[in-house]
Amino acid sequence: MVAAVEPAGPRPRPVTPARVGLYAFLVITALFFLTPLYVMLVTSFKTMPEIRQGNLLGLPAEPSLQAWGHAWSAACTGLACNGISVGFFNSVKILVPSVIVSIAVGSLTGYALSFWRVRGASALFGALMIVAFVPYQIFIYPLVRIFATIGINNSIPGIVAIHTIFGLPTMTLLFRNYFASLPIELFKAARVDGAGFFRIYSSVMMPMATPMLIVAVILQVTGIWNDFILGLVFAGRENLPMTVQLNNIVNSTQGERLYNVDMAATLLTALVPLVVYFASGRWFVRGIAAGAVKG
Template structure:
């Protein structure tokens, strides 16, 4: 009686093909394209000005210092005020939180209504919202200035929150409407049979199912509102300038020597919130997209 021995099979050796080489080359070049400017910003922000004057852009600092970061945050000058960009950081949060909450709440409610209740003129309303998303913002600036001035909201915190809510509403409505369109209509009909009304079905059924798309909406709104410069400059008012406007003032203040290390540190500080949001919620963003954020 003969026996056959089976040798354990290990992983197959990977073959190097031209296609694989091309893919890796593309990934390396793409990574370098995004990481090289970040590297220059970081090392410049921790260099003293004496080393920056030497012109060695890519060299690592010989005497690293965090003084530029401290100055950028606490006492960098924006015109005649030398309070750093911490004031803009606080203002950005005061603008960001209500703008994100209100725009997402309205977008979810309207998207839910357009998907399941379909009031009279729903398609026309949705078309108008989509049209508003594709018209350049500059077209609306002067009319909005006039309207907000008339109602006393121009150059105020509520005014800039209203502006961000208005311009975020089309995208939020589109996201939630397409997401709810993927939910089986039988769930809605069953809730209606059980006596559920508009708000009961929304809060007890739809919102618990909406976690993935809410994460997507939060990431999009946080990034867009935090990085906004134009609306903050025009509508917020000098006392409520967001961080992006304060950064512009720091960089363009030309009294004395231009401090590139302070400018780089201020730029990185301004970009930290969107970066943290992406790193913390990146997998939720992908999950939300896969769950139907761009369907329809």
């Protein structure tokens, strides 16, 4: 190649060190992010003797579902040995009404704050945005006392109320911002057509808010499923959610730790948010972005 080539067509793109470094960085960080998931998976399929031999990263020699079965139905949380399935169903019982009620209250509040000129509306909204940052520890003792007084402490209604209370700022923000982005003419047209407050909400606004509903559901399902502290305090011993049960299985066992069972139980607990995450794709990111623009 002595004679110079006459340049034509696309630029030649030699593999530059910068490009190699870029991919090296991405691959190494990807490994850092993936290793825990991988280790969880392989550990959960190993037998305890194999785990004791070491070799954290190795594939299971004889893959076994035994740990999964044990985690699901026989692992001990404290004295009871009914597996993490108890926590799973408790979490479902908490999740479904909490998601519905919190979104209903949040969307209604967001709607009322976006279209209706109610006195003090902007003060209410501003206050809700500020209190979203306050740590839960401030409220816990008074709330326990209040809930005990009105008789919903340690119950499903109690924990649903709690998730509604602490979901309110984000849900309100989400829906208010969405409704505020809709053309005000839509609202005016509905008023001219004679629709009232709740009619406009149910027949005009909510049908248009499907994208926000999806985002809100994703946000609340993952958030409530992953909750630990509120479930621990307010759900009551009978209704402890999966995260609490998981922590009990792993961290308060007596005798020998069954690491394969621990990892199987951990994966089972992570399954719901992981499925939501991978199924929802870009919606999840959108939810983060929508929830992130607080204030």
